[in-house]
Amino acid sequence: MSVRNLDALFRPKSVAVIGASLRPRSVGAMVWARVLEGGFAGPVWPVNPKYAELSGLVAFGDVHDLPEPPTVALICTPPATWPAIVHKLGKLGTRAAIIFGEVKRSEERAVLAQTLAAARPYLLRIVGPGSVGVITPAFNARFAASPFPVKEGGVAWVSQSNAITNAVLGWAYARGLGFSHAIALGDEADVDAGDALDYLASDPSTRAILLELETVRAARKFMSAARAAARNKPVLALRSGRADADDALYSSAFQRAGVVRVHSLDDLLDEIETLGVGRVAASSTATLITSDRGVATLAADAFAAAGDALAQWPEAAARAVAEALPHLSASRDAPSALPGNPLLLGDDAKPEHFARALEVLAPHRDTGTAFVVHAPTHSAPVAEVARVLIENHKLAYRGLLACFFGGVDNATRDALHAQGIPVHTTPQRLARAFARLVDYRLARELLMQTPESLPAQVPEQIDCAQVQARNAVAAGQTALAGEEAARFFECFGLTVLREHAAETASLRSYQGGVTEGGIVETRDAPGCPETAAAVDDAKIVDLAIELRDDANFGPVFRFTAPSVDGLTAPMCFYSLPPLNPVLSREVVSRSPYARAVSSIEPVLAALTALSRAVCDVKEVAGLQATLRVTRTRAVLVAPRVTVAAKRSRLAIVPYPRRLEENLYWHGEHMMIRPIRPEDEAMHSAFIKSMTSDDLRLRFFGAVRGFDHSQLARMTQIDYDREMALIATAFDENGMEYTLGVVRAITDPDNEAAEFAVAIRSALKSKGLGRLLMTKIIEYVRSRGTRWIVGEVLAENAPMIGLAKALGFAVSRTDDPSVVGLRLALGESASA
Structure with a gap:
């Protein structure tokens, strides 16, 4: 799950403290006292059969005795009681619970599994176990055991550590600083950092998000949530454990997501002042x-x-x-x-x-x-x-x-x-x-950077690489090496220096310049030691490249190179596929060898091509290769590919090439494909081709145009949660242009997807809108999404008519000028 029912947790209307107590130093007593001290305005119900009343309030012996379902339950009882309590709460209609108790023994882990199973049918969200609580000052909701009052502010605090959370809340209180929310995640059995980021990304009271964590669970969800949040507001992270082997990987993941990493608690605390106040x-x-x-x-x-x-x-x-x-x-x-x-x-x-x-x-x-x-x-x-x-x-x-x-x-x-x-x-x-x-x-x-246009890839070559990998797996092979590996990578435009040539140091002469893909074309030149020596002298570095299947982040690249001067540390950094030329340039810029290269374009093309091989062939579970970089060229040396029938998912969803489709439409060839970052200029021209009235109907207001950051958001999408299919054709000059676009953005729970569609004004009433809508409905249904929904201006009769023809139900909204459209995509949704 993701943001489902988190609004109940962060915007509560009532609360029940189960296990509330007056026994000194008990968890129930601490939590009960903090709830009362916070001054929560909604109903507050203590639940404990040992009391008839607590602090002047009527106490209830059992959850079933409550006058109505609490929106949030604070569970302060021993682990053995959790499954039954959660089952009762879910059946009543409670939407969120915080479990303060800890899980330490194996039998308690089994109880936790039963608790989660009891919550699942009711979509009841659980924070913890082992959480110190959740605080939302705007609602005076101090649902926590922390001893420090919390003022209202603009920064959200999300932490995996109770001790650090308590310290930070005390530090902030002493300095008059506050939070929009303070969330101690505990063991993250259900609600995790990705869920919190998803909610806070669109929370209007949160101007910035501060994370303290040691590990990331559900890496794909975390990366999608972090990238979405970082586009809207600053996200800063402090990760403990800088000495462990995976720390560089976390740094790379944070950077890829747009999250700013800080390296000390002092720096993170200072940002509470800078971002929360300023x-x-x-x-x-x-x-x-x-x-x-x-x-x-x-x-x-x-x-x-x-x-x-x-x-x-x-x-x-x-x-x-x-x-x-x-x-x-x-x-x-x-x-x-x-x-x-x-x-x-x-x-x-x-x-x-x-x-x-x-x-x-x-x-x-x-x-x-x-x-x-x-x-x-x-x-x-x-x-x-x-x-x-x-x-x-x-x-x-x-x-x-x-x-x-x-x-x-x-x-x-x-x-x-x-x-x-x-x-x-x-x-x-x-x-x-x-x-x-x-x-x-x-x-x-x-x-927001727009990548350079990628060189055209011949689908047949990619198909050949996929077939080669699948055949190898079917034959029981675990690796491609030597000539097999060379042929595999050549399908992606890479040039490979065979292993025997590398071993004998008889490098091929570099003739013929650069291929269409930007990779050096090499030709054998036996008997030309002078040329080989000249190329070898021009070598800048051998960059070791490894792809490994990380247990958390899935396939990740690791790049290493020797010390540039023999004194500084060897170069080592990670990167998550997919890579494009802009991201590859960012990787290369970190290398101290970059200044010695006359042209880095071949290196960028090589890294991008390696990434494509990993993304397009899911049987690639690992690889080892050396990228030999000269002043003007780059070539792979003796690559080896590990293949397997199954590997972990990529943390960032790559461009879904499988959705590309060539059609013959109204007498011309047309392609329908997912939008790509490098489509920004083409998308800008498409918007400019639409009439002012069509733009008003699409964007619900007068639109003059969009700047780079707005266009980047339209073309640089997270394919895990959003899809934009564009229809393109080529004009008489061979230039590709956009005919229309349909977009669907799915909520983090995959419950509903909101659509929008736009067609080049000159092509209206020719059936392109219906074709694109059919394609996006098929795509959303294939994801298992329950509903596809949208809103249109009530005056937009053609769109409303198309929606009705496609089976959408039309309904009123709170705005009389806008109507809602809704289509069930499965039996469960219809029910």
């Missing part, structure tokens, strides 16, 4: 405003150490500051010089000078985010400087962050927080916190 649109640069030269130097050093950059002011900004603050020239070593960044207001600076600086810099947006770092002086007390920051914070276009040496009193801190101004105690903490914001922006940009 409304900072992180630019890549900042302007530092302070009064003291020593403070400025210290802060600039901190920024440099964190990898931040101070903005280079345009001359117009410098002149504007000089005119607005004329006293600055008298305090500078060179009176005729213009002020710059850091902006030194002088030892005698007054609070109004800070305000004036913000005002003058406001029109110059390329000065970046504003940072005020201030050590209290007689002429500029902290409280007064804080006051002018509060009064002028809206002038900081990219946001405003503050650092006050020695701290501020609670009232001043809370006043700054109320206006969205984060407050840090040292320049180092401020600089690192800002660096994480920049990391998030860069990670999000990488998620």
